[in-house]
Structures are given as structure tokens and as C-alpha cells.
Amino acid sequence: MLDVKFIRENPEFVRQGLINKNAKDVVDDILQLDEKRRTIISKAEELKAKKNQVSSQIPKLKKEGKDTTEIFAEMKKVGDEISQLDNELKLVEETLENILRNTPNIAHRSVPIGKNADDNVEVRRWLPEGFSFDNDFKILDHIELGKKLKILDFERGTKISGSGFPLYTGKGATLERALINFMLDTHLQNHGYTEVLPPVLVNRESMKGTGQIPKMEEDMYFIEKDGLYPIPTAEVPITNIHRDEVLSEKDLTIKYVGYSPCFRREAGSYGKESKGFLRVHQFNKVEMVKFAKPENSYDELESMTNDAENILKALNIPYRILMLCTGDLSFSAAKCYDIETWSPAEYRWLEASSCSNFETFQARRANIKFRREDSKKLEFVHTLNGSGLATSRLMVSLLENNQTPEGKVIVPKVLQKYTGFEIID
RNA sequence: GGAGAGUUGGCAGAGUGGUUGAAUGCGGCGGUCUUGAAAACCGUUAAGGAUGCAAGUCCUUCCGGGGUUCGAAUCCCUGACUCUCCGCCA
Numbered sequence: 001m002l003d004v005k006f007i008r009e010n011p012e013f014v015r016q017g018l019i020n021k022n023a024k025d026v027v028d029d030i031l032q033l034d035e036k037r038r039t040i041i042s043k044a045e046e047l048k049a050k051k052n053q054v055s056s057q058i059p060k061l062k063k064e065g066k067d068t069t070e071i072f073a074e075m076k077k078v079g080d081e082i083s084q085l086d087n088e089l090k091l092v093e094e095t096l097e098n099i100l101r102n103t104p105n106i107a108h109r110s111v112p113i114g115k116n117a118d119d120n121v122e123v124r125r126w127l128p129e130g131f132s133f134d135n136d137f138k139i140l141d142h143i144e145l146g147k148k149l150k151i152l153d154f155e156r157g158t159k160i161s162g163s164g165f166p167l168y169t170g171k172g173a174t175l176e177r178a179l180i181n182f183m184l185d186t187h188l189q190n191h192g193y194t195e196v197l198p199p200v201l202v203n204r205e206s207m208k209g210t211g212q213i214p215k216m217e218e219d220m221y222f223i224e225k226d227g228l229y230p231i232p233t234a235e236v237p238i239t240n241i242h243r244d245e246v247l248s249e250k251d252l253t254i255k256y257v258g259y260s261p262c263f264r265r266e267a268g269s270y271g272k273e274s275k276g277f278l279r280v281h282q283f284n285k286v287e288m289v290k291f292a293k294p295e296n297s298y299d300e301l302e303s304m305t306n307d308a309e310n311i312l313k314a315l316n317i318p319y320r321i322l323m324l325c326t327g328d329l330s331f332s333a334a335k336c337y338d339i340e341t342w343s344p345a346e347y348r349w350l351e352a353s354s355c356s357n358f359e360t361f362q363a364r365r366a367n368i369k370f371r372r373e374d375s376k377k378l379e380f381v382h383t384l385n386g387s388g389l390a391t392s393r394l395m396v397s398l399l400e401n402n403q404t405p406e407g408k409v410i411v412p413k414v415l416q417k418y419t420g421f422e423i424i425d
Numbered sequence: 426g427g428a429g430a431g432u433u434g435g436c437a438g439a440g441u442g443g444u445u446g447a448a449u450g451c452g453g454c455g456g457u458c459u460u461g462a463a464a465a466c467c468g469u470u471a472a473g474g475a476u477g478c479a480a481g482u483c484c485u486u487c488c489g490g491g492g493u494u495c496g497a498a499u500c501c502c503u504g505a506c507u508c509u510c511c512g513c514c515a
Contacts, residue, residue, distance in 0.1 A: 041475055045484045052444095052484085055496050059443050068495075075495040203505095246435090376454090378472080 017106030114325025125320035141345030164281035178418030193257035198237035209366030211332035234260035234287035283392035297382035341397035355386030
């Protein structure tokens, strides 16, 4: 959520920011409502002050045995006027709030201006030694490999739940678990995170706090009976750990890493893009979340991106880093790096991670502040998160890149101690 | 699922209609004392908002929402959460 005061003071900057993000220019609407809001507040507060002043005299008057009927009648009138103004105010504030909640974050100045994914900028890429985009044998895709090696069973997953709910079997299930553990351990031992294992059903407040609601409501599962949402990402529960809290400056940067399954309705996406693991309703993800001071947050974004990259390097998976342009940035993000891994069967890059800085956008919604040691002032923290990483897309690249001409899959060295086997055949 | 109790400032904990934004204790901060520290003593100690160049002034907030009243932390209704007992159960 953007700060109204900031919009009031920098209307043209915000206007341009919204245009760059392909968002509706609502600056004038906001300013108008804000103006109206403040007018009503002034009027109402004047009356309230009067009411309070008179009220405080009443005990004295009564004690002196004076007649208060007239005063009561007048105060009754004042009270009615106040509640009328308060109702008006409520309406204006709801309208304003509604607009603000549906208004995206503004991009950081370092973000390239662009319309859509075509304008994203490749920042760097990393390819394993001896890697080639072209192979001299027939590459099987992850679905064929999964079937042949009996490690993935999409048909039975569909029978159990529906399409997009993969079933891992045998060494496939073990490999998935190994991957999760390897990633967690790496972040814990090498990157200084604290592990959390969050609830996977969250309430509406939490979904609002990180910005999935109201904008993305259609993409979320919802359990009506209990008012709970299966999380689309662990970002939601982990960021909300500190909702409505004041953190100490000395505790920042707080770095959490946590595994969770993720649930997404992915309403309206079918076809080629969604086969196999490419788009699923349930997948596993290790998520990194940081609470940082404003002056550090962009350094933290770089290091978080590196943390995710280190996993891929260790697994020997080719990847590239994209800096998303303003038009392709998500609703809440001020800056974002996508990490894409190479799929030789698809012969294209697949998004496996997204590392974003939300600045104060989420902190404002979720009310997460910290107190400065020197000035004692409260400020909103910056929140960041990144996948480190999502196993489903990663599994595609892992299986396909490590296959042999005979259609077997060699387990990357770093995973072998977790799997207990070196090859899947 | 049934019955009951509770939710007050950073924490603990008073307060059942009228100067209560809220006693008291602890903690925090500043000071006196001390070579230094502790103890003791004194002072101070919320957030958000409106207005103003500022000092300041004013408003709101005692879990959330609604109501009664001239006036509510205090009364009524409702929702959330916590705890205890019973039932059920991985």
C-alpha cells in the first residue's frame, strides 16, 4: 500500500510510477478523496472538542444542582451531527482504502522501464563447465523421464485430486525430499538464515498483509467453512510472522527460510504451458524472507538472489538472471530478479525463482515497524522474499539436464548423501 | 461439539457510567549521589491522525464491529482469540 502523504507530496512522481507499471492513474482520485477526508475530519474534530469540553463540566453542574436539560438537548444535537460526519468520513475512507489497496507498488529507480516480459533485462547467466545448448542424443522431457523411471505419476495424481496435482513415487519422491533438505541446509549453514516451518492455512488478514488480496483473490484457494486460505507461497505466513509488531533495530536484518507446499488455482491457464510440472496447483518451495532496514534492503536483495544462485551452481544447473522491467513487476514489488533455469527438452528458460524487494509496501499493509536506536522513531521495515527455490520447475531442469543417452538420471553429487543413491534407472 | 472464565499501556495488574489516556508495580530513558557500578531518591516514559513554518492546540484509541446514553474501559448485542472442565481424536 502506498502512503497517502507521500502521494500528496509527490503526485507527479507517483503518477509516472503507476503509468510505468501499466497501472491505472488513480492519483487524482486519491488526492480528491484525501482532501475530502481531511475537511470532514476537521469539522468533526471541532465538534468533538466542544462535546468533550461541555461533558467535562456536567458533573460539576450537577453537583451544584443546576438544571442540565437544555445542555443535554444541545449536546444530543451535537452528537447527532458528529455521527453524521463520522458516517460520511467512513464512506470516504473506505473508498480511499479500496483504491489504495488495489494500487500497485512503484518501481525502484534502478528498474528498467518497459511494457511487458519482452523488456526484461538479462543481467547475467551461468552455465556449468562443458555445457552445451545442443545435445548429440535424443533428449527426453521430464514427463517422459518420469514415466520411464517410474518417479512421477501425473495420471494417478489426477485421479486422486485433479490435474495439476503431481504424485511423486519411489526415487522421485526421495529426490524431491532430498532437494528440499539440501536447499534448507545450504541456506542455514552457508547463508545465515533461521528456519521456520509455518502453517499452510492462513486467515484473510495475512493474505491482505502480503498483498495477495484483493488483487489476486481469484487465484487463491479458499476454505469457506473456516475462512482460511491454503497458502500460494510461504511468503504469506512467514512475512506475517511479524504483522503488527515493532522490531528492534539491532535485530535487523531478520532472515527466515522455510519449506512449505504451495497451492495455486491458476484459474484460466491451460494447454501447452501447463503440461507436467510447468504449471501445477500444488508444488513444494523453499522460501527466503527478509525484514531489513530501508538503507540495506537493496544490498539484501542482491545477496538473497546470490543465495538462490548458489543452490543452482551446486546442482550444476544452467540459469540466467533477469531484472524485471516496470511493466512486468508484480503488484507488490519495487524490484525483482527472476531466476530461470534451462530446460533442454522445452529448449527454453523456465522461471524457478523470483527475488523481490517490496520496500514498505507490505510492511504498511501488515503494519511491521522497527524503532531506530538513536532517534527512537518508528519506521516501516522493508520486506523481501525470494524462492530458494521452487522444486517443481527445478525438478524439470534437474532431470532433463542430468539425463544420460540411455534415459537414466544421474543424481547431482551434493544430493547423493540425501538420496542415498547416485543414479535413477 | 457442550459448559464456564477472560482479553486494559513494553510487561504484570487495578479500575463497573462523568476531568481515567487510564492507579500501582516492573522494565526503559534522563538526572542526583558515587572514583566507577549497584542500591536509594527525583523526573520522564504510547500510537495514529487533523492543523501549524514552528512551539503548540485538538481528535481518536482500554481485542474487533454495532448499540444504549448528554457522556462508556465500564451497560447491551455480535465476532475473533485465549484459558479451564467435559466429550471426541491423529
